[in-house]
Amino acid sequence: MVLYTLYDLIENNLPDRADKTALVLGDAELTYGELARRAEALAAWLHERGIRRGDRVAVHLHKSIEEVVVTFAVARLGAIIVNVSYQRSVPQLEHILHDCQVKLLFTDRRRAMLAEKAGALRAIEALVVLGRPDGLANATGWDDLPRSGEAPASRPVDADLASLHYTSGSTGMPKGVMTTHLNLLDGTHRVADYLHNCAEDRILGLVSLSAPWGLLQVTTMFLRGGTVVLQPVAIPSEIVATINAKQVTGMAAFPVSWIEIVAYLQQEPARMPSLRYITSSGGKIPLPTLEALPRVLPGVNIYLTYGLTEAFRSTVLPPERFHDKMGSLGRPCRNVDVFIIEPVKGVCGPGEQGELVHRGTLVTKGYWGDPDTTAKSFRTCEALRPLIGDEIVHYSGDIVRIDDEGFLWFVERADSVIKCSGYRVSPTEVEDIVQRSGLANHVVAFGVEDDTLGQVVHIAVSAEGRAVDLAGLTQYCRQNMPTFMVPQTIHVWEGAMPIAGTGKVDRRAVIETCLLNDRK
Template sequence: MVPLDPVPHPIDTLTMRGAGDAMALEDKAGTLSFAELEAAVGGMAHWLARQGLAPGDRVATWLPKTRTACLMPLAAPRAGLVHVPVNPVLKRQQVAHILADSGARLLVTQASRIAALEPGDVPVGCRVVTEDELTSRDALPPSSGDPDALAAILYTSGSTGRPKGVMLSHANLWLGAVSVAHYLQISSEDRVLGVLPLSFDYGQNQLLSTWYAGARVIPLDYLTARDVVKAVERYDATTLAGVPPLWVQVLEAEWGETANRLKRLTNSGGALTTPMVRGLRERFPNARLYPMYGLTEAFRSTYLDPSLVDANPDSMGKAIPFAEIIIVRPDGSRADPGEPGELVHAGALVAQGYWQDPERTAQRFRPAPDFAESGGMAVWSGDTVTEGPDGLLRFVGRDDEMIKSAGNRISPTEVEEAVLSGGEVAEAAAFGVKDERLGQAIVVVARAKGDAALAEASLRERLRRELPSFMQPSRYEWREALPRNANGKLDRAALKAGLESLA
C-alpha cells in the first residue's frame, strides 16, 4: 500500500514516482515509460517557457484525451504556469467564457476546434496554437517551487451564474494523489482505465494518483459501454472509475469473462442507488467497489470501505486521508450523531478559493469551526448529511439548486440564460428532477412568446448547436404565467413543487 506521506511536492515531479522502464501511459499510439513521460513533460514545459509567458500565466487546453491533454497538468506547472483544462464537450460559448474569465494567454487545441470558434470567442492577448506545435529538442528539469503556488484552475458550475474556476495548488493536487493512491491501494502493477474528462477533478486525479503509485493509466474517449468493455479486455485494465449514468450503461452491456478482470471500481459525481450497488457487486465479483463523495472545492471528502458496501449501500463512508469532515448545525455547533447538519470539509485538500471571485469565495470558503482539528479555511458544502453511530455518513439533501446530471454539476442559471437568449420564450426556470439513468434530468418551466409548440421546436434546434449534450433540457413544461413571490421574483419553490407533483 502507498504510504501516507503528508509532505507535498511540486506536482510535475510525479514523473519520478515510477521505475524508469515501467509503463506510465498506454493508448492507441503505444506506450510511454516513466522515463519517457519525464522527457515528454520536460520537452513540453521547455516549449511553454519559450512563449513569452510570465510566471503564473494561464494556459488552457481544449482537447480530447490526447497525449498533450494528459501531459499538460504536469508540463504547465513545471514551466511556472497555471493549467486550465476545458471540457472537450463544451461548445464555443462556454469555452469563450472560460478563456475570458481565466485570462488565458494561450489556448492549446486542434484545428477542427479552432474552426468552430467565432470572432470574439478568444480574448485579446490569448494566442491559439494546435497541439502539434508543442515540440522541443530541449527539456526543463523537474521543478522545485513552492507547493502552495497555484498549479491549476478547474471550472465548475455554481448554483447561480456561469462556471467558476476553482484554484488548486501543487499541494492540493499532490496530496489528493497521495490520498487516493493510498486508500484505493493502487500498486505499480495496476492498469487504470481513464474514461472520465480530464477537466474534472475526478478524471484528472486518475492520472495523478495512478502515476503517484508508479502505475499505468490508459486514457479512453468512449462512445458506448461496449467501447469500455473492449478497452478493459484489450489493455487488461484492473481499475475503472465512473459516474452513475456510466454504470447504468455498463450493467446493460455484455461483459462475459472480461468482467472478472476488473479488481477495482470507483464511483463519484452522484450517489449510487442500492440496486446499482447490488448490480455492480453481482456483475463484477472480483472487484472492490469504492463509493465516494466529493466537492471540486476540496477535491474529495469521503469514501466507503469496500468491506462495508454490502451492508451499507446507501452510505457515503468516512473521511478520506488528509480530510477532516465535520457535521455542523445551523448555529455553527457540532451536530450530534444521527442529527442532520451541513457537511464541512477542512484540511490540506481545501482549494484556494474561486479565481477572481472574492464574493463567491467568501460564501463557500469560510474559517473552519473552532472545534475542528484543522485550522484555516474550510469548504462549507451546503449539503445536509447525518453521521450514524457507526461513524458512517449518509446524504440527506442538497441545499442549493445545483443540477447533478450524468455526473456533471450544472448551473440552472446557465441553462436559463441559454434558453432565454434566442427570444423564443419570455420567462424560464430550470430544475433537476429525479431520473433513473441520469441521476437528475433537466426540466425547463417556461412561458412562450408565441405558440409553445413552435417555441419548443426552435429551442431544441438552437440549443443542440449552443449547449453540450449534458446540458440539454430533457423536457419543457409550458405555462401561461409563472408564479412570483412577494419580491416580484419567480417563485422557484412553487415551480419546483409543481414539478414534483407531476413526477
C-alpha cells in the first residue's frame, strides 16, 4: 500500500496487525483495530458537526490516548490538526485559536473553564471536553460521543496541510508552521530508517505531540507496526520505571530531559535491559551530559539528531561515530540536502561556517497567515541558483561549520550573538563553559545593553535542588573565559526553569524575567 496521508498509517496495519497493540498508557492498551474504529467514529461525528477538508481542529490535552485518536480522526477527514501544547498559557491558547480560525477544540474541563472565564473560547464554534461539559457553552462531553459510525469518503492528497505546529519566535506570540502530509510521511520514513525501527519496537512517547518530533514518535511506530508507550510524566524515576515495566526499546527526548535523566541515573543507577537506543534533538546537550550518557546507559545506541519545526529531522550522528564526533549535529539524512551559506563566499566548504540552509521535502510551507515572516526564512538562494534555480529553501538561522568529513557542528544562533567590547560572543559557548563547571544544571546566556561596552554577558543558572555556588562559579568563569566573555551578572533561578510548548527551556521567558528583576 502506498502511503499518502497520516491516516494511511493506521489503515496499512489493519490487514495483518488489527489485533496488535498500537498504544499503551499505564494499564490501558489500544490495538490498531480499536484505534481505527474510534478514529472512524469520531471522524463521522466531526463531519456531522460540519468539519470538512482544510478546517482546523485543535487539541489541548495532557498526553493521552484521546489525543492520538483525535489526531487521526481529523486526518481521516482531510482537516488540519492543531495540537496546542498543554504547557501553553490561556492567552497563548486564545491567540492560536483565533490566529488559524479553529472551528472545534478538544480539551479537559479544567482548562476549558479557565479559557472560557478568560474569554478565550469566543473564536471557536464547538467544544469537546474530557470531563463534565455542564456550564460550558456549545460543549459536548467526550463520554457522550458516539462509539461507532462511518465517515464519508475523503480524498486529501499528500500536498494538503496535515497540521499546524505553533512555535515561539524571538518576538511576539507563537506562529503556526504549516506542515503537509508529505512533510510528515517523509520525516516518518527517514527517522524509521536511521533508527532501524521494526514491529517489535516499543517506543516511549515522552515528547509532546505539539512538536513534529513528538508526532513522529507515533508515526514511525505506526509505519513499522510497533507500539507507542505514552509517557505523560517527565520525572526521571517515572521514566525509568515505565521503560522497565513496559519493555521499552527506544526513547526520544530533548536535551533538558537528558540533563535531568543523566543526573538522576548518576545518583540512582538503574538497569534497563530492553532499551536498544536513545535519541536527542532540539538543542545542544552539554558536554558533561554527553560524556556521561554511555556510562549511565551502557550498551545503548545513542543517536544525536538535528531538525527544526520548519524543516524537521535533517541530520543524524550515528552511534558508531558518537565518541569521535561527540556533540556534532551529524551528516544529512537520506533525501535531504543541506548547505552552509555565507553571504559573501556563498557555499562553504570544510573548515568554514555559515548559515545552515535546507532543501527537500522536509521543508514545510511557511507560517500560517504571515507571508512577511515566511518570506524571511523561506526564499530562494542566489548561491544555489546554478544548482536548483529559483526553488524555495529554508534558512535555519543557525550558524554551523562543516568539517573535512562532512559532519556539521553548531556554532550559534545568527540572531543571538552578544557583541561586547568589539568581540562577538556566542551564548552557546558561554553556556557550554558554565555547564562544564558542574555547578549548574541549566544555563541561559544572553546579552544586556551597556553604554560603554555595547553589550555585556548575563547568565541565568539553575541547580535544581542545590544551592548555586556563586563565588565558585564566578571564579570558574574567570579562569576559563576571556575577560570580555565573563558574565557580569549571574541570575540564580530558583527551582526548575520554565519549559516552552516545544519541550525545551523557554529561553525568552527566562531572559525576560531576569531583565524584569533587574529593573525592580
